[in-house]
Amino acid sequence: MVKKIESKTCDEPLHERGFRFTAQRREVYDALMVRRDHPTAVEVFMRVKEKMPSISLGTVYNCLETLTECGLVKHVNLDRAPSRYCPNIEPHAHFFCDQCNAVFDVPLRKDSSFETLWAVPANSVVSQHEASFRGLCPACAAGAGLKSKIKNPK
């Protein structure tokens, strides 16, 4: 059995679930994989439209939904903002920078459990855990610190 180094394509997971491997699904998946910056559906649409001008926004939504069903992509939601999409299927949280609006993946520490942090009721069954952070990313935090020193030279 040969172990694949990296899976850059989405044809097998689609076929395994009875979905067709269409050009639109390939382009949508590629758009997520090439720039892993958590775009919205409209941003994905604009990127794919450059290579495939005939694609429609509805199809982008459909493709993203199908890819999610296949476990290739995850929705990322914060508050009521439009959904963003992420091809990182490892367990992770998201960091939203309030200043530059970037979204970063936050890895789960190995050998840790959410039970050390949250008092989840005994005998409940957890099938999914989502977590997100808001604040300033390292770059913006450095800039903000600089600015506040200038503006408030205590």
Added chain:
Amino acid sequence: MVKKIESKTCDEPLHERGFRFTAQRREVYDALMVRRDHPTAVEVFMRVKEKMPSISLGTVYNCLETLTECGLVKHVNLDRAPSRYCPNIEPHAHFFCDQCNAVFDVPLRKDSSFETLWAVPANSVVSQHEASFRGLCPACAAGAGLKSKIKNPK
């Protein structure tokens, strides 16, 4: 200085921030405090409408937004479902039961830090952390276990 046992009203936090204490804001806040079951805006609207038939849905949204600004209420969002509202302002997560659709508060364990769970980048500034769980609540998990034993008597 007299320490208040419990604050059941929202007039002071509103006044402190320059907002008026209107009958609608009081009723919306009371509706959240009386039954702490994380209702949607439409559910709050229906409950308040019984005591105050003239209230409009737009006003409920406005009141919820104002109460949120005053720190009396928090939005609760999961995926793209309608926002739910919660008058518990202690740090906590939420558990969504997939079977009975109830939403429970999950307390933060004392003396714990999210850094034990999540590898947040060094030098970032975290101003907000939100977490949610999906699964089966204890009651539904017990019922599901029963059912699966009957249906799949391995």
Added chain:
DNA sequence: GTGAATGCAAAACCTTTGCAACTGG
């Protein structure tokens, strides 16, 4: 009295759906 808040309705917004035309396997 005066500016803020309400009620109503319309708009804005993101996302889903219906259907004829097309296409992957």
Added chain:
DNA sequence: CCAGTTGCAAAGGTTTTGCATTCAC
């Protein structure tokens, strides 16, 4: 060939907005 998928447009549901009227302070 034919069920699954697309493109287009219209509908859906939640939330916000505009404005005349009302009300808290």
